[in-house]
Amino acid sequence: MKTQVVVIGGGPAGMCAALSASKTGAKVVLVERDEVLGGILNQCIHNGFGLHYFHEELTGPEFAHRFRIMVEADKNIKVLTNTLVTKIEDKKVQIMGKNGFEEIEAQAVVLAMGCRERTAGNISLCGTRPMGIVTAGVAQKMVNIDGKMIGKDIVILGSGDIGLIMARRLTLEGAKVHAVFEINSTSSGLRRNIMQCLEDFDIPLFFNTTIFEVVGKDRVEGVYYGQVDKNFQPIESTRKFLKCDTVVLSVGLIPEMYIAPDTITCKTTGGAIVNEFYQTDKPWLFCCGNILHVHDLVDNVALEAEQAGKFASLYALGKLPTQSKSLPVVAGEGVSYVLPYSVFEGQGKVEFKLRLKTKVVRKNLVAKCGANILGKKFVLAGVPGEMLKFEIEKNGASDKIVVEIE
Amino acid sequence: MKIFDCVVIGGGVVGAAIFNKIVRLGKSCVLLDKASDVATGASKANSGIVHAGYDPKPGTLKAKLNVRGAKLFPQICKRLGVKLNCCGALVVGDDKEKILELYNRGLQNKVKVEIWDKKKLHEKVPKLNANLNVALWAEDSKTVSPYLFTIGLVEEGMINGGKVLLEADISAISKDGDVFKIETQRGMIYSKSVVNSAGAGYNQIARLLGSETKKIQLRRGEYFVFDKNTLDVPCTIFPLPTDLGKGVLLTPTVDGNFLVGPTSAPSDDVTAVTKTGLDEIRQKAHLLMPDIDFRNTIRQFSGIRTICGDDFVIEKSRKVPGVVNLAGICSPGLSSAPAIAEMVINLLGYSTKEKDNLKKIQPYVMFKNMSKRQQKEILKTDPSFGQIVCKCEKITKGDILAVLKRPLKIKSVDAIKRRTNAGMGRCQGGFCFTKVVKAIAQERKIEYKNVLKENRGSFVAVGDIREEE
Structure with a gap:
């Protein structure tokens, strides 16, 4: 099979990248491993999606549906569902699907595979391995897609957004959510989710607290939990027991880069290093969405993917302008990462996406090139759990750009 | 009323090998396990190594059965379509005397062993700790999926007439003349002889049989599983052994993952992973390979070894004729399993001739x-x-x-x-x-x-x- 752009992953990032690549003029193949397009949005039946992109509040499946009908109507996009990409090698994409193993040859490839959840194994959770230790995403799939109750007495480890959403969801379905434990001193979830999913339902959130050990032979029978010191080591004197039948893990997401060819990745995000065009160190390989960095709002994923799709399409068509000098962009004081990791020297605006290291109140975010201030933005209240956007004029920059809290 | 020739209690790798062998002789045999699958105890949670046999003390059952078992492994795996990773093993250290001691044991046990100097060692394993300067190389050491091997043995037994009952907890065993009457949750079984290969449950079955109970110690072994391509470990790497066992090792699995472990701590029958255990593995593994990144671990598990004195116990019961006891089959139990089966059919008094026209098993091919x-x-x-x-x-x-x-x-x-x-x-x-x-x-x-x-x-x-x- 031959095409101009292959987009891997049929979630919001993949669909938006495919639509944008097609609009820019390329023939596109969109590959999705599941039976339907939509990705994880299909199981996110709560609302709160689309406020920025569509200016209305949608559920996850509704948000996905709007793009799905556009993709299905687009004659330049060929959709392959139930198809897994098994290898990417020099613009050749090996797939496994209804015809077994096949190959697609393309001019450009967009990675939009999202992220996977950190598991009990990733955090070396101690104790036994009974049924009832599930990641928040699996719990969400079982409840919302399969209609099955995962347990009656729930403990949630980690305060990531899906964990918070599931605390509310499981409560509404009649389970008792006894506690949310967060090993850090702040939550990685959105503030609105802490209010709407925990506080409104009187579910306690314990900071600097984690599960020491899971107990149970066939099903979870309880957990020992307690506080941790500043090195995240358990403080044994605080050890307590809590009876429960389910432990839901919401302990972070990892960009799903494993199928990507040997690409340079960022230590902080786990995603690929990309330039202004969302282009990796391999010029034909582009990245967008959660595989690049974990977003908190799908609206931002859609916007980012549209950009990446456009540039991939231009590259495939041989229309991507050759660029001047590449200027590295680095995270300075108080900032954990900034995207893109480099911009091209020249005129015009560029939008940075970044996360803070810690909570910030009434401070300025600045972008500097040497002593030259390229842009400034006032941050009234910022938390690591919420991505910030920061647009600057790049005129005048001729060297490394540092983005930091003043 | 069907009277079987033999009942094997416990569907771990040892029980499976015995069941398989008995069926291949043309005898009627039932394998019982209380779990919902075979290989759910120690046989699913171990290092998965077919040891070459240099380690056990010469003259012991462990030495004899390990060497014989390892010899039988390749042909059985071929027959069952079970993958073996012929990666070899290194015992690494900084004490030439101790390596020499192992080398001599290897020679006594008739195992192919070599002594490697620092240069050769570090060429093979470049990421090894620089202070490790001498090693014993055993090229016949291999890795295998211990559960696929067990499953293969069981299924081959089944297609050749053997019977397997899962979720078959035993509530009582009595003897009427020469016939054992075994009450299980899956019905009554009659049999002329009984093999107790219940592993950690040995004493429970021995009490039901009225046969010898043993002083059994349970020791927990914890492991990390690493993602594919995340360690530069081309072969199994052991530290120098101690009284507690072979120590924390690094090994490539047949599937391309890596195991790092085990610990060895007294325990009850609970397969829990502990913080102390994991911390110990991290520390000991770093002595072998300083730059192991434990963020690449995808799972941790623990398994229980049963230990009964220094050697395997494989004997005819003196108290109850017709019963064969197997206790304390810890490492190298997996490697020895095929040889243990040979020894057990001998104790049962069966002739070693296999029946004709044995059916071939369809291997698992994804x-x-x-x-x-x-x-x-x-x-x-x-x-x-x-x-x-x-x-x-x-x-x-x-x-x-x-x-x-x-x-x-x-x-x-x-x-x-x-x-x-x-x-x-x-x-x-x-x-x-x-x-x-x-x-x-x-x-x-x-x-x-x-x-x-x-x-x-x-x-x-x-x-x-x-x-x-």
Whole structure:
């Protein structure tokens, strides 16, 4: 099979990248491993999606549906569902699907595979391995897609957004959510989710607290939990027991880069290093969405993917302008990462996406090139759990750009 | 009333090897296990190493059976279609005397061993700790999937006339003349002889039989599983052994993952992973290879070894004629299993001649490993082989359904995982868990919520949401 752009992953990032690549003029193949397009949005039946992109509040499946009908109507996009990409090698994409193993040859490839959840194994959770230790995403799939109750007495480890959403969801379905434990001193979830999913339902959130050990032979029978010191080591004197039948893990997401060819990745995000065009160190390989960095709002994923799709399409068509000098962009004081990791020297605006290291109140975010201030933005209240956007004029920059809290 | 020649109690690798051997002799045999699958105890949670045999003290059963077992392994694996990773093993240290001691043991046990100097050692394992300067190389050391090996032995026994009863807890055993009457949850079994290979449950069965109980010590071994391509470990790497065992080792599995462990701590029969254990492994593994990045671990598990004195106990019961006792089959139990089976049929007084026309077992071949032509053929008749279930290990729905149609009727997610690797990859079932559950429910015609993770009671859901009134 031959095409101009292959987009891997049929979630919001993949669909938006495919639509944008097609609009820019390329023939596109969109590959999705599941039976339907939509990705994880299909199981996110709560609302709160689309406020920025569509200016209305949608559920996850509704948000996905709007793009799905556009993709299905687009004659330049060929959709392959139930198809897994098994290898990417020099613009050749090996797939496994209804015809077994096949190959697609393309001019450009967009990675939009999202992220996977950190598991009990990733955090070396101690104790036994009974049924009832599930990641928040699996719990969400079982409840919302399969209609099955995962347990009656729930403990949630980690305060990531899906964990918070599931605390509310499981409560509404009649389970008792006894506690949310967060090993850090702040939550990685959105503030609105802490209010709407925990506080409104009187579910306690314990900071600097984690599960020491899971107990149970066939099903979870309880957990020992307690506080941790500043090195995240358990403080044994605080050890307590809590009876429960389910432990839901919401302990972070990892960009799903494993199928990507040997690409340079960022230590902080786990995603690929990309330039202004969302282009990796391999010029034909582009990245967008959660595989690049974990977003908190799908609206931002859609916007980012549209950009990446456009540039991939231009590259495939041989229309991507050759660029001047590449200027590295680095995270300075108080900032954990900034995207893109480099911009091209020249005129015009560029939008940075970044996360803070810690909570910030009434401070300025600045972008500097040497002593030259390229842009400034006032941050009234910022938390690591919420991505910030920061647009600057790049005129005048001729060297490394540092983005930091003043 | 059918009277079997022999009942084997305990479907670990040792019980499976004995069951397989007895069936191959043309005797009638039943294998009983209380779990919902075979190989769910020590046989699913160990290093998966077929030891060459340089380590056990010469003259012991461990030495004799290890060397003989390791010799039998390749041909049995070939017959069963079970993969062996012939990676070899190194014992590394900074004490030449101790390596020499092991070398001499190896020679006494008639095992191929070599002494390697620092240069050769570091060429083979460049990431090894620089202060390790001498090693023993045993080229015949291999790795195997201990559960696939057990399953293969059991299924080959079944297609050749052996009977397997799972979830068959035993409530009573009595003897009427020469015939044992075994009351199980799956019905009454009559048999002329009984093999007690119940592992950690040895004494429980011995009490029911009225045969010798033993002083058994349980020791827990904890492990880290590493993702594929995350360690530069070309062969099994042991530290110098101590009284507590072979120590924390690094080993490549047949599937391309790596195991780092085990610990050895006294324990009860609970396979829990502990912080102390994991910290100990991290510290000891770094002595072998300083730059191991434990963020690449995808799973931790623990297994229980049963220890009964210094050697294996394999004997005819003096108290109850017709009973063979097997106790304390710890390491090198997996390596020795085929030889233990030979020894047991000898103790049972059977002739060693195998029956004619033994049926060959269909090996487990996943779609991704079939030839292009086989893939094309199978997709024509069964499109489920074109449906992805596990993305990390590239397992299709057809692969899962084929496993469910095998002779041993398993019904748990973990049983599928052991046979196909679905759920064993880096996302640990995040993508495939519910798909596997649905495939089991469909094939076994049971409700989703009644599908098990492993044993009875480990049901995957507690009910339907908004149950209809």
